[in-house]
Structures are given as C-alpha cells and as structure tokens.
Amino acid sequence: MKKVTIILVIFILILTACKPVDVNTLAPVYETGVDPESWALIPAGYFYSGQFNLQTKIDYDYEMMVTHVTNQQFAKYLNEALKDGYIKIEGNQIVGYYPGDEFHGGRHEEEIPAGNYIHIPIDDLMLRLIYDGQNFSAKPVWANHPMTMVSWFGAKAYCEYYDWRLPSELEWEKAARGSEDTRPFPWGETIERNNANLINSRDPFEDMKSLGSRTTPVGFYNGKTYDGYVTLNSPSPFGVFDMAGNVWEWTANVYEEQHYRYLRGGSKDVYENYLRIWVRNSSIPTYTSPGFGFRCVK
Template sequence: MPGQTFVMGDAQSDGVRPDGEQPLHPVRLNGFAIDTTTVTVADFRAFTEATGYRTEAEQFGWSAVFHLAVSDPSQVVGRLGGTPWWLGVTGADWAHPDGPSSAALDDHPVVHVSWNDAQAYCTWAGRRLPTEAEWECAARAGQESQRYPWGDELPREWACNIWQGDFPVDNTAEDGWLTTAPARSYAPNNYGLYQPVGNVWEWCADWFSPVYYSQSPVEDPRGPSLGTARVIRGGSYLCHDSYCNRYRNAARSSNTPDSSTGNTGFRTAAR
C-alpha cells in the first residue's frame, strides 16, 4: 500500500452510534504491505503442523457456529446470549468449522480463530495484524469516502459474500454460499485485495473504543492503549441490511481477544 493521507470514517452516516464510525478524520500512513486475501485454511494448517499450536477453540473444546450450518445437532451445548442464531458446538474449530463431522476447505478463509490465535500465527509468519487505520485504507484502495470498495451501491450481480433472504431463518444462498466463500472469490479492489468486506470479519491489532475517532492522532493511529475487546472489520456472510449492515469500508465492531466464531478470520500486514 502506498503512503498516503485519507479520510477515515463513515461519510454516509450509515453506522449506528455505539460503533463509533464518526467523526470523519484525516489519517496519514506510511507505506505498508497487507495480504491480498485473508489467511486460508491451508495457510493456518501449515502453521499448526510446524508448531503444534492449538487454538483457543480447541483448548476450550467448543466454538460458536451459525445455527443453519451446524453439522451435528447432538454436539450443540447451548445458545449464545442475545444472539440465538449462534450455537455453542462441541468440537467446532478451525479444522471443523461446522462441528466435529465437518472438514474445513483449504482455499476458504480460516475461521474459529481468536485474536490471540491470529497473533500467534503472525509471530510464526514474521507478520503482524494490520492496524484499524491500515485496514480501512487498504479496503478503500484510494476511493475516498465510498461506502464499499467498489463504490456507493451494491451492484445487481454479487460483489461480496453477504446474506440473502430472511435473516436469520432463510438464506437463499443466491451467491452460491451459505457460509464462507473461497478467499479469492469476487473481483478484487483497486489495490488487489479480495473480499475486504463480506465473507469473514477480520481481526485488527487495535483495542476497540467507540470514542477513539474523536481522539485519534493524524499520524499512524494505533488505537487506545487499553481495552477489553479488539477491533474486527469488514462484516461477514451473515451481514444483511435487516440485521447488520457492516459490510462497508467504514464499519467496525469488536470482540474479546479469546473469542472465536465461524465468521471471523484475519489477514496479516508488515512494514
């Protein structure tokens, strides 16, 4: 990514206030490198085979799976509070994304990885997680203030992997995918990044704060110094206007560093 100054934040006022997507503010970044795709299952398998690493989902013995994707209902151990479409499934992990009888596909993004797991991968790979500002800069790809990587409107043909139908009970899967799509699906943005929005949420390095944008420095912001949750960006295959319109360049959310779900992965960066 070339060094540049860009305007960060929600220019269309699409976001909800608790997400803290405003105020708009200038950010200046030096050049940096970022993966063209999210880390794939094959990439992550190479890491685990080289190091013997066990993810937090494997250590806990369960992870969160979307209810329509569960491969074996007998392995469900409970529902997540406030989001009943997420089920705790014993044996769900990066290699078994829908439960113990499922198998991850090598060219799909790795999921069921926590922020801590992503950090461990980065250390092994000699990389790091992108900052939130770097992530948005890369997603925008020089297109100032636009809603999506390709422009302000969803095209008639699918441009990213998001929900189609009646959330959360009926996904028509018109784009061909109930859950994740291969990491190199759809057209890349102007910087060559595949699916910075949709498909899977992506961990960033920063702690999350809904008021950080009002305090952010112009030069290479790194997020708050403390927090309880880490930033996730880009939305996922579950995003839909009726539920979660966070498949946008400016959209932001968060989760605790030890959390893992079937719709969260990551891509890496470097200077």
C-alpha cells in the same frame, strides 16, 4: 374450516422453517484463481478514514495479504508452530502465550494478564480442519476458504510467527478504501448481491433454510462465473479481495480502558450496511466464531 386451514398453513410454514442443521453438509469446490500467498502494496500517503471522511496519513508503505488466511495456510502453520513449541495443545484447544495488556480499570474493562490463551478450539464442529493426533490438515472442501474459529490471540500469533502482524484499524481501512475517494465499499459506491458474501446474497454456499450463510473461497468475487453464478470483480483499489463480507477480520489495536478487540469488513451473516468500510464490530479476544477470520500485513 377456514380457521383450521389458516392455522394449518401457518403450522406448515413454521415446520418447513425448522430443518435441523448439519454443519458437515458439503459445499461445492471452486478454484478462484486468486493466490492466497500474494500480497498487495499499500503506498504511504493520505486517505479518507471513517464515516465522516477524515483525511488521515499513514506515512509508511506496507503490504497486505490479498486474501484472508485460508484453512490450508493455517493448518500448515499449526503443524510448523506446534513442532517449534510456539503453540501447544492444552485439552481440546490450541493455546499460546500472550504477555498481557496493561490494565487501566476502565468501566467494564476486564484484565488480560500474561498467560496462555486459546487460539482455536480443536473439537468444535465448525472448525474446518482435521487433526489426526499428529498433524492438522484442512478439510478438502474448505481448504481455500478463510480460516475461521480463530481467536484474536490465534490470529495475532499466526501473523507474528512469520514476522508479520495484524493490521491496525487504520491500515485495514486504507487497504479497503484506497487513497483517492470516500467510497463506502472497497469496489465503489453501491453494492450488489454478487459483490460480496453477505446475508441473503444467494451465493452457491448459502442455504438459508438450514445452514444459513457459509464462507466463500477467498477471492471468490473476482468476476468469474461459477456453475452459472456470476460474480462481480470486487477488489479494493489496491487489489485486496474480500475486504467486505465473507468473514469479519481481526485487527491489531489494543485500546486503553477496554479489553475488546475490533473487527472490520462485515461478514456472510450481516446485511449490506455492515459491509461499509468504516463499520466496526468488537469482541473479547478469546471469542471464536465461524464468522471471524483475519489477514496479515508486513
């Protein structure tokens, strides 16, 4: 009898862990008060880069978006860029032209020749946009969340459409760390659950029983309280939000002998150690993920 009870308990535990995923499950809507159209100035000068604090200089000022590009912003861009012929719909994808990379024949390197490459998959259930055959719009609940399911080509094209660009890895790192110290997180030395959107952070958008971790609105971790959920104000020293967690951010660099593109900042799906400023993720540039987003610099 005891054995049967133990087996039953284990079986029930397994069954309760097995709820199907409904990706259209609604999420709460919160206004964070952080303007996604705003930019932060990153002044020229030295900062400490990497895990081993290499003193590094960026000898020009630049500005970085205070938040990730949102679904709403991206929908607006799609409508404008489609009208202009800057991008086009091909099958079930938005695609755009890329002039290609120089191929060096490196180990595991894959050639990226000139051609049209995917920007977003239109029919993917995780795309937080609606396409009515004419226009794109953001799904209302997700309008102020980071634009995800966008490839490196799509992120780059967005920035360049407005004469901006993707940040280089170093530009990204300086914006996240500031120029004063060697902090591992944009806000300081230690991390709490309510500093950023990471796995098991228990934010109002997370449902680890079925959905897993989901994005939070841009600028969510600004010290406000949302329906009782208290956030810590967590901008970087230059006032840039969400530089750790929420979504990995595409960066601009194209390196010799490899076709991978690098992402920074960690995401909703990873543990705290991946949110440290110097940690890198990488992917092929055509990959789209509900955990990948971007922001631009100018």
